[in-house]
Amino acid sequence: MNLDYDKVYTLDNEFEIIEKDNKYLFIDYNNVNWLRTNSTGKEILNRCDGKETLQNVIQQISELYSFGTDFLKEQFSDFLKEAINKELLLKSGHSKTILEPASAEYPNDVWIHVTEKCNLRCPFCYSNSTCADVEQEEVDIDAVIGFLEKIPKDYRSTVLISGGEPFLFKGLPTLTKRLNELEYKNIVIITNGTVGNEIYKEVLPNIHSLQVSVDGTQAEYHERTRGKGSFDKMVKSLKLAREFNIKRLIISFTPTKYNISNLPEIPKFAYEHDIDSIHLTRLMPVGRGVDNKPVIESDPDEYETNVREFMKNMERINRRIHYIRETEEFFLEEDKKRKYVELSMAADQSKKVINRHKVTNCSLGCGTISISSDNNVYPCPSLQHEEYRLGNILEDNMEDIMQIGKEVACKYSVDNISTCKDCKMRYFCGGGCRACALGNEGNIDGEDPLCEYYMKAMLEIIWNYTRPIIDKEGA
Template identity: 30%
Template sequence: MNGELDFDDILYFPEEIVTEKIANDILVISVTTANWIVLKNKIQLSLLNKLREGWMIGQVVEEIESEEEMASFKSLLAAIFARKFAGVGVLPTKEYLEGYKMLNIYITNACNLRCKHCFMRSGTKLKSELSLENWIGILSNFKVSGGENVTFSGGEPLMFKGFANILKHAHDIGLKVTVLSNGLLWTENMIEELAPFIDEIQFSIDGVNERTNAVVRGEGNFDVVVETVVKFSNLGVKTSVSTTFTYENLEDDTDVRYKELVVAVRRRTSNEVFFKLSKKLLPGRNVNISSEENEKYSKRIKGIESFVDKNADYENFIAGHSPNLIAKNCGLGGMSINSDGSVYFCNRIYEVESYGNVLEHPISYFMEKGKEIHEETSVDNVEPCSGCFLRYICDGGCRIDDFDFSGKLKNTVKPYRQITCTDEKKHKLMKRMIDSFDYFYDFDS
């Protein structure tokens, strides 16, 4: 049977489990743990029901009458344990995505580029930007107050004098450090010096070659960034490339050229470089498109992603839905601090409200406020999400794009409402759950 199971073992399942027949598959959803498995026949469903009723493993085996049933039972058990769908003698352990323990710092508005789609509209340093000493204190207080992760972006972080000191301090006090950079200002010495203090770094390349990248990010930058990507990756830092195409540089052969870029970079690195494609164009310096145009844009970008790796969507979906990891919110409540100290609870800071300044209140005050916002806009407290069996898997969607309050809470009357969900979207999500499960798990081999 299974080396980890005894015949007298009993599996403990969460109480609220929903089954949905989708085409030839049976999707079994554990509502309260944001988890699911996929069954391939009614035999497996019958065996699962026996286990849920408290039958011991041995009792189920004794009832099995054919090799087909035994094979189905083995596959069922494999699925249950692969997804930690039940526990032996104990319930599965839940985990929560807690956005208010994450800090996003726009450390300066200064930038050496003027990208057309930049939603921060970065360029010139603000007159009232915080000092090195301010940021050191903010990071220390964030950590003491329970903070865990910090992301530095801008503008371009390296435009801030003393950024290396801030980076090292964040690392030394135990924060997980991520840096978002345009990749143009990193010297060989800087890379070697600062790489040990960075957990993850992301660079922006918004074209497939010098010509198309220049349309968005200016001339002479493409090869420089590629070299920086390769150097960081080969030093063992988790390195990713984020690409936001615009309608100005999307061409008929973009899918082919983008794949060539991915292959060329990966051939030069000893560690995997992760490539990410933005599937939505946010309002930016020279970009402001309708929701209908964004839907067409998203479809085009997904086509490029699929051309590079036909399984990318499945891999990304499973990676973003670890077993029993509950997502109650898109991330609203996670703190973003602008370079002048203004505090927001979404990284799209120019589309939401400021809740004050870090020079006026301690970090603990804002973290508590972030937790409060995170909870009051969670799927448990908005309509119609609170009654949906997919709520902890879906997380409700973007609180700016998909809700009636459009990211602004101060003058909004409760209850908050999700206004874009449809039965079609729910069906697509469930189909995606099945397809990603089938791709990732193979219990018949």
């Protein structure tokens, strides 16, 4: 994009200006838009009044600060392009584009809880799973496939198979084979990694990702919540998954007061076991987590300290991988090189401010649905309560279930949640987790206990993030 300095631009007055350490943030809360600059950039923007051309504005700044106009154009051209692309500066006679709320016609994430059976008794289990030898209802494979095949192919995104422990479900090979035939982009199994090795050969070729729970890099940490002998079995499963060429191997870590001090060692563990991604989960106040959260929850200050060290070690590990890629693997094809270790975090706010979407809820009921082992459908895997049931895949058609889901999503929109509707950051945030609000306050319309953290984290990311400038024709 080439700047035309003879054009006239107007500063959009719906952007609020926040000052911090002689830096300025222009933020449009309703349109989920922001731009950060210094005092000179602020002066340039403020002089774009719909009367002066950009050339005249640059000339005024040149006279004010005794800088040459060519120097100013060189220094601020990228900034001006971004301001125009972001419609902070509007062409004379033009109005800005109003960002519509993000919506989903069909769910992006479909959870399938194939069984409530589990061989472990983790104190934070959101499913409140039962013993492996207890008779339980299990999901109907034909009904699941019949339900999911009604989703148009272009909308078939992610299926997450969970439990209980999904490898205790005898129909798992059949289910994964049939899901694979539906051509879902990402089929994930979430497992504790202690059972089911004998069917890896049948199951793993049908899926894209295997997520294994790792609550410590040593048995003393991992087995505190998952039981004696679970650590060695988990490590064996990681190795076996690699032997069967799993496309993507993920480990998930649930922080508690028993293992939080071991969190910084997880990146090294991931490197040593050829892990593709680490998922740092959140202790949920549902299932057994309702009763045990006060007992096992880590201290907030200790959590923050160890997360900080964890992030430093993530960077160190990926620098090591980068060195390997650029030296001993330099002549290899890209798909043969070692991959960087990726990271995802529950309650991660970075995508909400980096990717520009107007978010009105936590995706419950519309972007996400959850099928339970008794074939009921719920708005999310952490809200599997009768009062929030959307329907049943054996009894109701998809259209009716999705319509109820959309109504639930609308009901719990940030524009309707009492604790969110007056918050400036609501369209950035989406209102947090409704299940956490319910578990924390006994009210689904309540406040997510991490609300203040979300606000602080989003603003901190905005103040510190270096956003790439996207070139856009026609400015």
